[in-house]
Amino acid sequence: MKEEYMRAALREAEKAKKIDEVPIGCVIVKDDKIIARGHNLRETKQQSINHAEIIAIQKACKKVGSWRLEDCDLYVTLEPCCMCAGAILQSRIRTVIYGTTDPKGGSIESTLHMYEQPGYNHYPKVESGVLQNECSQLLKNFFKEKRLKRK
Numbered sequence: 001m002k003e004e005y006m007r008a009a010l011r012e013a014e015k016a017k018k019i020d021e022v023p024i025g026c027v028i029v030k031d032d033k034i035i036a037r038g039h040n041l042r043e044t045k046q047q048s049i050n051h052a053e054i055i056a057i058q059k060a061c062k063k064v065g066s067w068r069l070e071d072c073d074l075y076v077t078l079e080p081c082c083m084c085a086g087a088i089l090q091s092r093i094r095t096v097i098y099g100t101t102d103p104k105g106g107s108i109e110s111t112l113h114m115y116e117q118p119g120y121n122h123y124p125k126v127e128s129g130v131l132q133n134e135c136s137q138l139l140k141n142f143f144k145e146k147r148l149k150r151k
């Protein structure tokens with residue numbers, strides 16, 4: 001089941017790749033149904049905040065009709081950055097599940113450990129490593145192709 005949702009997030013990441021965006025994808029699941037999807041659109045829209053998670057959270061809030069996403073689980077191919085980890089916390093998302101870690105900005109275990117800071121009134125559960133290989137290969141191949149094109 002978890003793998004299935006991560007596959008859906010990977011399909012979102014593929015959509016980003018097709019339009020030359022860094023391939024990161026996200027889906028939000030409620031009651032065993034995907035209620036929102038998003039992929040990275042930072043370049044397309046020239047918006048620093050247009051990360052896959054933010055786009056999916058905005059869609060999910062619209063769908064649910066509330067900023068509270070308490071019964072929702074968020075699947076994302078890459079460890080969330082500080083902005084997205086914060087947005088996940090603010091939306092009270094129940095669980096965040098990510099595929100691979102991001103040593104250059106992941107804010108759950110790689111740089112910041114945001115959910116280990118005391119004082120918030122909500123903490124999401126965290127799971128990582130779901131389809132780790134697929135999620136990480138997609139990114140690695142993307143950057144490799146970019147480097148080759150530049151030569």
Ligand SMILES: [Zn+2]
Nearest residue numbers: 051080081084
């Ligand atoms: Zn982010």
